[in-house]
Every structure is written in structure tokens, then in C-alpha cells.
Amino acid sequence: MAADPRVADPRVADPRIAVDAWFGRGPAGQASDPRGLPQRGVPQRPGPQGSPPRAIETRRLAIEAPRAEPLGHTDPLSRTDPLRTAVPTGDAGHPNPGAGGAIGIVDPLRLIDPRRSAVLREAGLRAAAGPPPQADRQRPLGENTRSVRLPVPAPPSQQPLAMPIYRTAAFGFGSSAEYAAVLNGAAPGFSYSRIDNPTVEAFCAAVAALEGFNLTYQAASQAFASGMAAVSTIFWAFARAGAHVVAPTAIYGGSYSFLRNVASRFGVSTDFVDMTDVARVKAALRSGTAIVYAETLANPTVAVTDLAEIARLAHEARALLVVDSTLAPPVICRPLEHGADLVLHSATKYFGGHSDVTGGVVTGHPELIKRIRDIRIDTGGSLGPDDAYLLRRGLETLPLRVRRQCATAQLLAASLVRHPAVRNVYYPGLSQHAGHGLARRQFDAGPEGTRFGAILTVAPHGGEEAGMVFADRLRLAQVATSLGGTHTKVSHVGSTAHRQMDSAALAAAGIDPGSVRFSVGLEDGEDLLADALAALDSLSRR
Ligand SMILES: Cc1ncc(COP(=O)(O)O)c(C=O)c1O
Numbered sequence: 299m300a301a302d303p304r305v306a307d308p309r310v311a312d313p314r315i316a317v318d319a320w321f322g323r324g325p326a327g328q329a330s331d332p333r334g335l336p337q338r339g340v341p342q343r344p345g346p347q348g349s350p351p352r353a354i355e356t357r358r359l360a361i362e363a364p365r366a367e368p369l370g371h372t373d374p375l376s377r378t379d380p381l382r383t384a385v386p387t388g389d390a391g392h393p394n395p396g397a398g399g400a401i402g403i404v405d406p407l408r409l410i411d412p413r414r415s416a417v418l419r420e421a422g423l424r425a426a427a428g429p430p431p432q433a434d435r436q437r438p439l440g441e442n443t444r445s446v447r448l449p450v451p452a453p454p455s456q457q458p459l460a461m462p463i464y465r466t467a468a469f470g471f472g473s474s475a476e477y478a479a480v481l482n483g484a485a486p487g488f489s490y491s492r493i494d495n496p497t498v499e500a501f502c503a504a505v506a507a508l509e510g511f512n513l514t515y516q517a518a519s520q521a522f523a524s525g526m527a528a529v530s531t532i533f534w535a536f537a538r539a540g541a542h543v544v545a546p547t548a549i550y551g552g553s554y555s556f557l558r559n560v561a562s563r564f565g566v567s568t569d570f571v572d573m574t575d576v577a578r579v580k581a582a583l584r585s586g587t588a589i590v591y592a593e594t595l596a597n598p599t600v601a602v603t604d605l606a607e608i609a610r611l612a613h614e615a616r617a618l619l620v621v622d623s624t625l626a627p628p629v630i631c632r633p634l635e636h637g638a639d640l641v642l643h644s645a646t647k648y649f650g651g652h653s654d655v656t657g658g659v660v661t662g663h664p665e666l667i668k669r670i671r672d673i674r675i676d677t678g679g680s681l682g683p684d685d686a687y688l689l690r691r692g693l694e695t696l697p698l699r700v701r702r703q704c705a706t707a708q709l710l711a712a713s714l715v716r717h718p719a720v721r722n723v724y725y726p727g728l729s730q731h732a733g734h735g736l737a738r739r740q741f742d743a744g745p746e747g748t749r750f751g752a753i754l755t756v757a758p759h760g761g762e763e764a765g766m767v768f769a770d771r772l773r774l775a776q777v778a779t780s781l782g783g784t785h786t787k788v789s790h791v792g793s794t795a796h797r798q799m800d801s802a803a804l805a806a807a808g809i810d811p812g813s814v815r816f817s818v819g820l821e822d823g824e825d826l827l828a829d830a831l832a833a834l835d836s837l838s839r840r
Contacts, residue, residue: 461500463687467491493675497683501690502659505649508628508693509661512635518667520674521659521686525624525644526552527679528658530560532620532640533589535673536666539565541588546573546603548596548807550622555798557591570806573603574732576611583615590617594633595625598755598791598815599808600724602733605740609637618666624648625781629697630704630741630749640666647782651692651699655685699784699820701744703752706823710816711754713827719768719834722810725754752818753781755791756830757810758837765812766790771833774826781817786826791815 469488471477479485488494502519510517522528545557547570557568571578573592590612592603612619620640621633627648633641643649645657660670674680711725726737727750738748758764769777769788778787789795791813792804
């Protein structure tokens with residue numbers, strides 16, 4: 299006879315399991331587990347932020363022989379109520395006429411048949427009159443129970459190098475008291491992934507480490523399902539009806555639309571000003587100003603904001619400085635070091651780096667971040683664990699990618715600006731760019747020189763039409779949304795990312811109607827340059 303494989307299975311060998319197949323716990327269920335598994339009713343302390351959390355209790359169910367009787371035989375209603383077997387019901391007991399073949403075809407009138415309630419009443423009366431139900435814990439578990447309650451292995455003793463994906467919406471507890479304590483914040487831990495998730499926390503810890511490594515305080519982060527979820531949550535958290543916001547004219551179109559069309563409906567008013575003009579920013583501030591909102595590198599003009607100066611002005615006015623640094627990730631600039639209160643990123647861009655995930659993240663002092671977390675939980679724009687995994691993985695190659703992308707952008711800008719079909723190239727690495735000197739002071743420099751970012755905007759002569767033709771004639775650079783990925787992408791600004799702005803708003807932001815934004819990827823710079831020059835040559839011949 300073949301050996302029973304279950305004999306070697308430590309779950310089956312565990313005497314506590316044999317004693318109580320229902321709960322995977324024997325009479326000494328509270329005794330310490332030799333394999334370090336958490337015990338029911340004993341709250342566990344989590345590891346440090348970013349390390350795998352305490353184990354969800356492993357419910358080790360005995361592997362039993364199949365049940366002799368079919369399931370459902372104990373349901374008294376299934377035998378006494380003919381309607382119950384004929385009418386499938388949904389989750390909450392509501393009739394579900396759509397489910398299941400012929401029995402799904404039910405005369406709706408039967409659903410409110412008065413006989414039904416009479417039958418149910420009769421069944422209830424008969425059940426009440428019978429002997430009291432008896433628990434039979436020796437009874438083997440049914441096949442469905444055994445399938446649902448599969449054994450969960452303990453976390454490995456060795457630390458995985460990559461962050462595991464905790465792809466779970468819900469977490470189990472050892473007791474109701476532990477559940478309540480975790481939900482109330484009285485005990486650390488996880489309950490529900492809209493609230494917190496270990497993989498998402500690992501991403502947050504990674505961003506906080508990169509964004510805040512030169513600070514005197516320990517920064518914290520909160521992650522979101524998109525950059526816009528991060529942007530909007532900041533305003534829900536720190537602006538209320540009657541609040542005033544100062545934001546840049548050269549602002550990402552989605553943020554512009556949020557402030558103009560959404561926040562305004564809740565009584566938050568915004569003045570859009572040129573953030574590179576400190577005097578204008580100062581003039582726009584007033585006593586009710588709650589937030590000064592800036593972008594480190596403006597999208598798409600790549601205007602450079604003097605973060606330290608704007609922070610000083612904002613703080614004088616008792617406002618928060620919030621900086622969208624999507625175009626200048628922390629290997630280029632860390633706005634918290636320059637006095638910003640909160641820095642946010644569309645993590646969709648450089649953090650993920652491969653155009654395969656959307657996300658957003660906000661970093662700052664833990665006190666501010668706690669408020670952001672509270673609002674995130676209530677508004678629900680939380681990041682999912684799979685996306686958090688991709689975003690955290692992307693951070694490991696952030697410096698390599700961004701350094702190379704910056705170097706290629708510099709090469710393209712320096713060459714394209716000299717082409718006769720080009721009216722202007724916006725890139726802070728060019729000495730003629732208004733923000734060049736500031737960028738040199740404010741941005742990181744590596745062995746390769748200052749990093750000026752990997753976004754450049756090329757405006758050919760000929761306005762909107764010429765811009766669209768130029769973008770379409772590129773062969774290597776791809777007309778595509780988003781930025782910050784491995785592929786070089788181009789977009790005609792006025793008709794895409796900034797379509798929410800009318801021509802007056804575009805002019806105020808200094809955006810040429812022919813502007814084509816390049817998000818430089820990881821292709822060889824010489825190939826990208828040849829592609830762009832060929833497209834520009836073809837414009838000259840039109
Ligand atoms: C500067 C900037 N901020 C915020 C966002 C919004 O991010 P998401 O698209 O991830 O919501 C974008 C998107 O392009 C952006 O470019």
C-alpha cells in the first residue's frame with residue numbers, strides 16, 4: 299500500500315490539529331507555537347515599517363476524508379419550502395432571477411406569493427418546536443469548507459529580497475478585541491487594504507526614505523491609486539470652504555481642472571500666478587490662503603520654481619507649501635529639503651518608470667501625513683498592492699534611469715535648438731533658459747553634471763498645426779500619453795495634457811501653441827536625435 303503523504307505533513311502531525319479540526323487548535327491552544335506562528339487571541343507586534351507584517355494566523359485544518367452525505371441536507375428550509383429550491387437567491391437573500399438555467403425563469407409574481415411567508419413561518423415554528431441543535435465538532439469538515447480554509451504557510455524565516463505582494467483585501471484576527479484595537483489604531487496591524495496594506499506601506503517607506511534622507515525629521519508617505527488622487531486628497535485635507543489657494547499658471551492640466559472645476563464647487567478659490575515671479579506670488583497671498591501649490595519643474599514649460607523663496611513666502615502667510623515634483627524625482631530634487639511642507643508625485647511617471655502602473659504618493663512631516671491618511675481612508679483613493687509592488691521595484695533603478703534620461707535630454711535640447719525649423723526649445727539645461735541658474739543651485743549634480751530633468755518641449759515655427767505634424771512625423775519617439783517611462787514619448791501639449799486650458803490660459807502659462815513635449819526614455823540618444831532632426835527637416839520642406 300502506498301504511504302499516506304499526509305503522515306509526513308507537519309500540519310497533520312501536529313497533535314493540536316487532530317484534537318480540534320475546526321479551529322486548528324488543541325486544548326492547549328494558547329501555548330506558544332514552536333514555529334513562531336501567532337496564537338489566537340494573542341495580539342502580535344508588527345515588524346518595522348517595510349518588513350513583512352506579522353503572520354496572519356495560519357488556520358491549520360485537518361485534511362479529512364470526504365463527507366458521506368451531500369451538503370445542504372441539514373437545511374430545513376430546503377425540504378419544507380418548495381419556493382426556496384425553485385428561486386435562487388442572491389447574497390443578501392434577495393431573489394436573483396438571473397442565476398442558473400431553468401430555475402432562473404421564475405414568474406416574478408411568485409416572489410411575492412403570500413404562500414411563501416406562510417411556508418417560512420410554518421417552517422420556523424416547526425424548527426422552534428424541535429430538539430435544540432447540538433454542536434458536533436468531531437464531524438469531519440465538508441469539501442467546501444476544506445477548499446475555502448486552505449492551509450496558509452508561515453512566512454519564510456529568510457527575508458525576501460523583493461517585497462512580497464500582499465494581494466489581499468482583508469486580514470484575519472486572533473480575536474474580536476484585536477480586530478477592534480487594530481481598527482481603532484490602539485494596536486498596530488492591518489485590517490483592510492483600503493486602510494493599509496503591507497506592500498503599499500513598503501512603497502511608502504521607500505519613498506519617504508528617498509525623499510527625506512537629508513531632513514532633521516523622519517518623513518512619512520501615503521500612497522494613492524493615481525497622482526490626481528494624491529493631489530485631490532491634499533486639498534480635501536488642508537483646504538475647507540472659504541479657503542484660498544495660490545497655484546501656478548503653468549500647471550499640469552489635471553490639477554488645473556481639479557482646482558477650477560472641482561475644488562471651486564466646494565468653496566475653495568484659486569489664483570493662478572506665474573510661480574517664477576516671486577513678487578506676483580507675494581501679491582496673491584492673503585490671510586485666507588491655505589495652500590501655495592507649486593511644481594518644481596512646470597509641465598510642460600519646465601519653468602523652475604525657487605522652492606526656498608516660495609516656501610518662505612508661504613510660511614510668512616501661514617500657508618502650506620505643497621510641491622508637485624513629478625518632473626523632478628528625488629534624484630534630481632527633494633523639495634522638503636528646500637522648505638516644502640508636502641511633496642507629491644504622480645508615481646505613474648518616473649517612480650514606476652515603465653508605463654505599466656498608475657499611482658500617486660505624498661510625503662512630508664508625519665503629523666501632516668496622518669491627516670492625509672485619514673482623508674485617503676474616507677475618500678478611498680488607496681493604492682493597490684500589485685501596483686505598489688511595481689512602483690517600489692521601479693524605485694530601485696530610479697537613479698540609473700533618470701541620470702541617463704537627463705543626459706539624453708541635454709543632448710537633444712542642445713542640438714534641436716539650433717535647427718532652423720525650431721522656434722524655441724524649453725529645457726533648463728540650456729543656458730538661455732530662464733531657470734538655468736536656479737536649476738544649477740537647486741538640483742542634484744552627479745559625476746555627469748547637473749541633472750536638469752528629462753522633459754524638454756520643442757516648439758517648431760508654424761503654431762499648432764506644425765506642432766502636430768512634427769509629432770506625427772517622428773518615427774522612434776512615440777505619440778503617447780504620460781511621461782517618465784523607458785520609451786521616449788511625445789505629445790502636442792495644447793491638444794493633450796493641457797487640453798483643459800483655453801488659448802488665454804495657455805498664453806498665460808507661456809505655452810507656445812505648437813509645443814511638443816518630449817519625455818525622453820532610455821533609447822540611444824543619437825537615434826532619438828536623428829529621428830527628431832529628420833522630422834524637423836520634413837517640416838522645413840512643407
Ligand atoms: C505634473 C503632474 N502631476 C500630476 C499628474 C497626475 O498624475 P496621474 O495621471 O497619475 O493621476 C500628472 C500626470 O500627467 C502630471 O504630469
